[in-house]
Amino acid sequence: MVVNMKGKHLASLHDLTKEEIWQILKTAETLKIKQKTGERHELLYGKTLAMIFQKPSTRTRVSFEVGMKQLGGHALYLSSTDLQLGRGETVGDTGAVLARYCDGIMARVFSHDNIIELCKHSTVPVINGLSDLLHPCQCLADLETILEKKQEFKGLKLAFVGDGNNVCHSLMFGSAKVGMDMTVVCPKGYEPDKQIEKMALEDGLKLEITNDPKGVKGADVIYTDVWASMGKDKEHDDRVKVFKPYQVNEKLVSQAQDDCIVMHCLPAHRGEEITDEVVDGPHSVVLDQAENRNHAQKAVMALLM
Numbered sequence: 001m002v003v004n005m006k007g008k009h010l011a012s013l014h015d016l017t018k019e020e021i022w023q024i025l026k027t028a029e030t031l032k033i034k035q036k037t038g039e040r041h042e043l044l045y046g047k048t049l050a051m052i053f054q055k056p057s058t059r060t061r062v063s064f065e066v067g068m069k070q071l072g073g074h075a076l077y078l079s080s081t082d083l084q085l086g087r088g089e090t091v092g093d094t095g096a097v098l099a100r101y102c103d104g105i106m107a108r109v110f111s112h113d114n115i116i117e118l119c120k121h122s123t124v125p126v127i128n129g130l131s132d133l134l135h136p137c138q139c140l141a142d143l144e145t146i147l148e149k150k151q152e153f154k155g156l157k158l159a160f161v162g163d164g165n166n167v168c169h170s171l172m173f174g175s176a177k178v179g180m181d182m183t184v185v186c187p188k189g190y191e192p193d194k195q196i197e198k199m200a201l202e203d204g205l206k207l208e209i210t211n212d213p214k215g216v217k218g219a220d221v222i223y224t225d226v227w228a229s230m231g232k233d234k235e236h237d238d239r240v241k242v243f244k245p246y247q248v249n250e251k252l253v254s255q256a257q258d259d260c261i262v263m264h265c266l267p268a269h270r271g272e273e274i275t276d277e278v279v280d281g282p283h284s285v286v287l288d289q290a291e292n293r294n295h296a297q298k299a300v301m302a303l304l305m
């Protein structure tokens with residue numbers, strides 16, 4: 001069944017139905033094949049995506065910009081310091097105006113409220129390219145990667161090790177929608193947001209939260225992310241001490257399934273949340289994840305725009 005997603009926003013995976021998420025994953029698979037075989041797929045010919053960045057980015061910026069080009073369209077990189085946003089124009093006014101020129105808006109912001117505000121004022125689809133609360137595009141690429149490596153989600157356990165942050169939150173929503181079990185292994189005080197937990201449980205997530213690093217036992221997927229996210233840089237040195245027992249190293253990985261995959265959204269702080277041996281080792285799929293940002297987001301843009 002084809003679900004019509006045209007005109008929808010992607011602020012959070014919580015807002016999408018299971019069918020919509022599957023449609024994105026299947027479309028991503030098709031577009032990936034087309035890209036690899038050189039078959040043209042200019043589904044967004046002549047369209048423009050505005051990309052607002054309040055924070056730095058390598059993967060998100062490049063995968064969206066290249067993706068838009070491959071779809072026959074065009075992307076505009078708009079740093080918030082160059083926009084009038086930097087001089088006090090509201091996010092709402094910015095979104096309303098950009099929607100008069102462009103066919104979609106992707107935004108990477110500090111406060112998730114800015115994404116909500118953009119969705120409210122924009123007449124074209126808004127795509128969350130990371131907020132302090134969520135990173136849905138990352139999770140879609142991650143689901144695509146897990147599906148490629150494991151063929152199905154049912155019966156899998158994903159252990160997220162580290163900070164209960166934006167990436168963890170989106171994985172909670174994503175896992176709930178595809179029926180994958182999740183264990184969050186984090187230091188005390190760094191658990192996922194309670195409201196997100198409640199919403200993910202309502203979505204049907206089978207979730208365990210533990211402060212014991214042994215929580216990775218039996219995991220099919222080990223996932224980690226930086227200990228101090230963008231905007232929390234000042235806490236970095238204190239966090240390094242607290243998070244040390246949660247480093248994804250060979251000893252920790254040996255407690256998971258023999259055929260487990262190790263994931264990281266990147267950028268990695270090698271030697272902190274993950275060791276060189278693991279990130280470059282046989283279980284790691286981090287580059288496939290990074291590549292799949294391109295395919296998953298092309299699917300999102302093609303379906304929404």
Ligand code: CP
Nearest residue numbers: 057058059060265266
């Ligand atoms: N994973 C991710 O979003 O990377 P960037 O910060 O480089 O975009």
Ligand code: NVA
Nearest residue numbers: 165225229230265266
């Ligand atoms: N949690 C990280 C993800 C970076 C892609 C951050 O927000 O900085």
